[in-house]
Amino acid sequence: MNSRYLSLVIFLITSSLSAQTIGTMQDLSAQQKATATSITLQGQQLPTGWNSDFRQLRDCCPKLAELNLSGCRNRELPANALFAAHQLRRLVLPDSLERIGKAALYACDGIEELVIPASVVHIDEGALAGMRGLRRLTILGCPELGEMALAGLTNLREIEVQSPIPPRCAANTFAGLQGKNVQLLVPRSARRAYRQAAGWRTLSLRASEQQTVNVDSVQILPIPQALVEEGGRLAMAQIGSVVACDALSNEREHAQSILNRLTTWRPRKGKGTLQLELDTTISTNPEAYQLHVKPGAIVIRGVTPTAVFWGLMTLEQMLTPSSPNVLVASLPTLHIEDAPRTQLRELMIDPARIFIPLSELRPFVVEMARYKLNALHLHLVDDQAWRMEIKSYPRLTDVGSKRTGMDDMPLEISGYYTQEEMREFVQFAARYHVEVIPEIEMPGHEVAAIHCYPQLTCGGREVPIRTTCGVSNELLCPGEEFVYEFLGNVFRELSEVFPSRYIHLGGDEAGNPALDCWTHCEKCEALKAKLGIPLSDRSENWRLQEYLFNRVIDTLRACYGKTPMFWYETDFKRIPEGCITFAWRHGLTAAAIRAAQENGAHIMLCPGEHCYLDYPAAPGDMPEVNWGMPVTSLEQTYRLDPSWGFDESFERNHLYGVAGTLWSECIPTPERLFYMAYPRAMALAEAGWSLQSRRQWPDFQQRSAFHLRALFTRRLLRP
Numbered sequence: 001m002n003s004r005y006l007s008l009v010i011f012l013i014t015s016s017l018s019a020q021t022i023g024t025m026q027d028l029s030a031q032q033k034a035t036a037t038s039i040t041l042q043g044q045q046l047p048t049g050w051n052s053d054f055r056q057l058r059d060c061c062p063k064l065a066e067l068n069l070s071g072c073r074n075r076e077l078p079a080n081a082l083f084a085a086h087q088l089r090r091l092v093l094p095d096s097l098e099r100i101g102k103a104a105l106y107a108c109d110g111i112e113e114l115v116i117p118a119s120v121v122h123i124d125e126g127a128l129a130g131m132r133g134l135r136r137l138t139i140l141g142c143p144e145l146g147e148m149a150l151a152g153l154t155n156l157r158e159i160e161v162q163s164p165i166p167p168r169c170a171a172n173t174f175a176g177l178q179g180k181n182v183q184l185l186v187p188r189s190a191r192r193a194y195r196q197a198a199g200w201r202t203l204s205l206r207a208s209e210q211q212t213v214n215v216d217s218v219q220i221l222p223i224p225q226a227l228v229e230e231g232g233r234l235a236m237a238q239i240g241s242v243v244a245c246d247a248l249s250n251e252r253e254h255a256q257s258i259l260n261r262l263t264t265w266r267p268r269k270g271k272g273t274l275q276l277e278l279d280t281t282i283s284t285n286p287e288a289y290q291l292h293v294k295p296g297a298i299v300i301r302g303v304t305p306t307a308v309f310w311g312l313m314t315l316e317q318m319l320t321p322s323s324p325n326v327l328v329a330s331l332p333t334l335h336i337e338d339a340p341r342t343q344l345r346e347l348m349i350d351p352a353r354i355f356i357p358l359s360e361l362r363p364f365v366v367e368m369a370r371y372k373l374n375a376l377h378l379h380l381v382d383d384q385a386w387r388m389e390i391k392s393y394p395r396l397t398d399v400g401s402k403r404t405g406m407d408d409m410p411l412e413i414s415g416y417y418t419q420e421e422m423r424e425f426v427q428f429a430a431r432y433h434v435e436v437i438p439e440i441e442m443p444g445h446e447v448a449a450i451h452c453y454p455q456l457t458c459g460g461r462e463v464p465i466r467t468t469c470g471v472s473n474e475l476l477c478p479g480e481e482f483v484y485e486f487l488g489n490v491f492r493e494l495s496e497v498f499p500s501r502y503i504h505l506g507g508d509e510a511g512n513p514a515l516d517c518w519t520h521c522e523k524c525e526a527l528k529a530k531l532g533i534p535l536s537d538r539s540e541n542w543r544l545q546e547y548l549f550n551r552v553i554d555t556l557r558a559c560y561g562k563t564p565m566f567w568y569e570t571d572f573k574r575i576p577e578g579c580i581t582f583a584w585r586h587g588l589t590a591a592a593i594r595a596a597q598e599n600g601a602h603i604m605l606c607p608g609e610h611c612y613l614d615y616p617a618a619p620g621d622m623p624e625v626n627w628g629m630p631v632t633s634l635e636q637t638y639r640l641d642p643s644w645g646f647d648e649s650f651e652r653n654h655l656y657g658v659a660g661t662l663w664s665e666c667i668p669t670p671e672r673l674f675y676m677a678y679p680r681a682m683a684l685a686e687a688g689w690s691l692q693s694r695r696q697w698p699d700f701q702q703r704s705a706f707h708l709r710a711l712f713t714r715r716l717l718r719p
């Protein structure tokens with residue numbers, strides 16, 4: 001038997017074993033979902049409520065290559081139904097289907113051919129967007145096509161529409177497609193109608209037919225402190241060069257790239273300039289800048305290179321067109337004075353639960369910078385994985401970075417960051433003025449490390465890597481000297497990779513008296529005796545945590561000059577002076593603020609009520625299945641006032657900034673990460689940057705809708 005024949009036989013056997021013809025997803029066991037490569041669903045109505053069949057197909061069937069729905073009678077493919085289901089190769093839609101919901105097939109990029117049944121009358125916003133593998137699309141009926149519905153189909157070669165009347169569509173329905181690449185097959189008699197129809201017309205445009213626009217009103221987010229329109233105009237063609245001192249060479253490069261990407265300028269001698277200047281007299285705030293668009297020139301002045309860069313980000317927003325593929329030809333003249341309200345505006349990413357490669361974090365950083373978010377906090381370790389290479393302890397990543405399963409999602413999740421690539425990433429982020437802050441959790445949420453080095457926990461217990469969300473009883477043992485040696489080595493290596501001024505030490509959900517890890521441990525009892533802690537009383541456990549923290553903090557301060565950060569817990573009675581505590585728990589922000597005031601600490605606000613961007617933004621939105629998350633709407637995030645009703649002295653002396661968390665238990669793909677983050681991260685950015693008196697919800701709604709569209713256009717049209 002030759003090897004091709006043999007592999008065909010093996011393929012047929014394995015695929016028939018994992019091919020399933022069933023009614024609804026309820027007919028499959030978790031194991032069958034995990035291994036299914038082909039599913040034919042014949043149920044009359046696939047359930048669309050909680051944990052819908054679509055959600056299961058999307059999140060619980062990682063090997064699913066073929067999905068045949070021709071036997072179903074569903075009338076709608078719900079919004080986000082198969083959002084970023086990268087595993088799919090072939091999809092047959094039911095011929096009862098009337099509507100393909102918003103983003104229903106967004107980034108299903110493994111599918112090469114798709115037929116839209118004649119019954120479909122609506123294809124909603126972004127429904128097929130980002131299906132980058134799609135080569136041939138057949139539309140049998142005459143569905144109305146929403147905004148960006150077919151945007152970013154970069155490999156599309158043929159689109160056949162059987163309707164003699166061009167389906168109605170938006171101007172940007174086909175954004176990213178060019179006539180020269182795509183063959184449009186329509187009934188012979190209708191060719192002319194298609195060439196003239198809105199949207200369809202773009203399919204016959206050549207790349208060279210670049211459109212230009214004049215910007216009339218600028219949309220800046222976060223809203224600046226002061227903006228005065230000066231009534232004139234600046235034609236971009238009047239700008240001939242970017243002028244900046246050597247200290248601003250990075251910013252000069254950004255400026256040139258902005259002008260090239262978005263405007264009609266051409267480098268030319270003897271013309272007006274975009275001038276970048278350092279000016280420490282503007283303000284005492286290191287991030288303060290001024291931007292002046294005047295007849296014939298643009299001037300950006302900033303206290304530091306970071307401030308100049310924020311001025312450029314403001315300029316870039318002014319040059320962001322309302323539709324893709326157009327260049328800006330002119331701007332209104334105006335003057336902006338701006339500075340941030342708080343000093344640290346961060347997003348927290350959790351690659352521990354589900355790994356996110358740096359190639360996906362790079363564009364994430366670029367987007368953060370556009371809204372003047374200046375820190376990316378990386379939650380590098382947790383019960384479910386250890387993600388940072390530590391040369392002294394290779395098992396952490398060899399063993400601790402791999403597992404199968406996150407709750408009911410049977411995904412194989414592995415990956416870690418090498419020191420070398422992380423160093424490079426940190427430098428990349430620095431060019432966007434985003435500081436990368438590492439977090440190594442302790443003493444809880446450390447099961448992955450404990451699995452690799454059992455000596456780290458009480459009694460040297462062996463524990464498996466966790467595959468579910470929640471809190472584990474296994475903690476680092478504060479009575480064990482190896483723990484200090486381990487942490488010492490980890491932080492030494494970490495400080496060589498992350499130049500950040502900060503280091504986050506976690507500290508959440510550990511000192512909790514309900515956990516008894518430390519209660520019957522001889523080494524912990526000996527330590528308690530030494531510290532004078534009553535032996536049997538668990539409520540004093542936090543003092544063991546304090547002891548551990550203090551030893552680590554002393555090293556971090558003395559050897560590496562770092563400012564430690566923690567998650568605030570009420571049972572942790574003393575925050576070390578000068579540290580930064582994070583208020584995160586629902587209902588406990590005021591208590592955390594008082595604790596920070598009493599202990600001479602700073603505070604970051606990321607209260608669950610406003611800042612948990614891993615929670616669904618609307619009822620029924622992704623993640624539909626979760627551990628019981630509340631809903632955090634865009635408005636709810638926007639309503640965060642960083643002063644939290646406290647007086648001006650709190651803001652001056654203790655408030656450090658705001659943070660949005662993207663815990664990843666329910667974020668299985670990079671596309672989902674962006675989906676969860678935006679637009680709420682824009683609301684957070686404005687809460688952290690803009691003066692309360694400048695912020696208005698209706699106005700923000702309008703600006704954020706504009707910028708959200710621009711963001712998703714950039715994502716879809718990226719090369």
Ligand code: TNX
Pocket residue numbers: 445508509567584612614663664665
């Ligand atoms: C609580 S927030 C945690 C995380 C979870 C998160 C889920 C915090 C400091 N700890 O371990 O991922 O809830 O939203």
